[in-house]
Amino acid sequence: CSLMKLGVAGIFGTQSDVTSMHVQSICDALDIPHVEARWDFQLQRQRLPINLFPRPAMLGKAYVDLVRIWGWTEFCLVYEESEGVIRLQDFFKEAQKYGWRLHLYQFKSGEAYRDLFWKIKVAGDNRIVLDVKRENIYTVLKHAQQVGMMTENHSYLITSLDVHTVDLEDFKYGKSNITAFRIVDMGSPELQSLFDEWSQFSVFGRKTQTHQRTIKTQTALIYDAVKLFAKALADFDTSKTVVFPPIFCESGEPSEDAIGTSIRNLMKLIKIQGLTGEVKFDQQGYRSEFHLDLLFLSQDGFKKIGGWHSSYGINITLNATSEYNSLLLQNKSLIVTTVINPPYTMLKDSAQLLSGNDRYEGYCVDLIFELSRQLGFKYRFKLVEDNAYGIKNDKGEWNGMIGELIRG
Structure with a gap:
């Protein structure tokens, strides 16, 4: 209200759910444009603000699409705040459709993160969808590392769009599969120009060099929000003179020159x-069409291995996939399940007593050898006990090689 007495064009923010509702109520009553850049779980409002944060339902679809590409059928959802359940609700819907087995865990206030990771470890879960605040990501992963939950056998999908701004140096060499999305377009010429401008700034009269060329999602969204608002204001100004008179909350009425509704409709x-790619809205004022970069933590830091688009789904690039797979398999020891079936897998005829992998020959044996040589993994052949490829019985259980794969 103090700001409005000075005359304002619009209100940007806040990040708090409760405060935002108050601000929205005042802006609605006084017909002042309200622009937000925050995750908002509310699906319906009588008067919607313009929100540049991706629509939660579409963001949830990106997570689900990635899990389906990976072929996960059993994994756990670990969250910090109660809103995390809402962010992860699409997994529950898909679980019913595809028969996924989900295990739900919540960090308890006042307890160390490692306490919960011990329970997850005992339960045998090694595929985790992690929903925590950006500022807690490092500590959470550190606690997971302390209890042995950051090995090459563990996979993490982190829901925060700000993982790329967190220093994960301590986890780059553990070979854990850490994956996340990013909406900031790091290839944007406009962003690179901004980085160049920000690279030297004055602090107490001295020039200071900054080295980290990264930006938080909220900052980029606010930048785009101001850019969008300015464009709408400029377009509106060509047909009508725009003025921003003092407004008094006590009146409860918009001024005669109020343009909030017009600006809001124009922005849509x-x-x-x-900085976050193409910005446009559906009829309800939601940002439903957008692009996300798919990131994977390698030894050189986060690398883009593909992307997701609301219209096209997941796209993983070929070169990135090869590097991604090789990073996952380097120095791993794998068990290769197989059956005796010429010419694919055969027992060698030899006058000497053979042991280990030397006992076998055939096309599959040669293929695994070449793959291990190129991707850097170790392996051990194991004949399946029932010598079957695998069929499903009346109880829905598989035998043979398929059964061994399903049981891990």
Whole structure:
């Protein structure tokens, strides 16, 4: 209200759910544009603000699409705040459809993260969808590491769009599969230009060099929000003179020159290219169409291995996939299940007593040898006990090689 007495064009923010509702209520009553850049779980409102954060339902679809590409059928959802359940709700819907087995865990306030990871470890879960605040990501992963939950056999999908801004140096060499999405377009010429401008700034009259060329999602979204608002204001100003008179909350009435509704409607129609890619809205004012980069933590830091688009789904690039797979398999020891079936897998005829992998020959044996040589893994052949490829019985259980794969 103090700001409005000075005359304002619009209100940006806040990040708090409760505060935002108050601000939205005042802006609705006084017809002032309200622009947000935060995750908002509310599916319906009487008067929607313009929100540049991706629509939660579409963001949830990106997580689910990735898990389906990976072929996960059993994994755990680990969250910190109660809103995490809402962010992860799409997994429950898909679980019913595809028969996924989900295990739900929540960090308890006042307890160390490692206490919960001990329980997860005992339960044998090694595929984790992790929903925690950006500022807690490092500590959470550190506690997981302390209890042996950051090995080459563990996979993490982190839901935060800000993982790329967190220093995960301590986890780059553990070979854990850490994957996340990013909405900030790091290839944007506009962003690179901003980094160049920010690289030297004055602190107490001295020039200071900054080295980290990264930006938080909220900062990029606010930048795009201001850019979008300015474009709408400029377009509106061509047809009508815009003024921002003092507004008094006590009146409860918008001024005669209020343009909030007009600006809001105009913003819904405008498309801009921002730091977070193309910015445009559906009829409800939601950002439902957007692109995300798919990131994988390698020894050189986060690398882009593909992307997700609301219209096309997941796309993993070929070169990145090869590097991604080789990183996952380097120095791993694998068990290769097989059956005796010429010419694929055969027992060698030899006058000497053979042991281990030397006992076998055939096309499959040669293929595994070449793959291990190129990707750097070790392996041991194991004949399946019932010598079957695998069929499902009346109880829905598989035998043979398929059964061994399903049982891990």
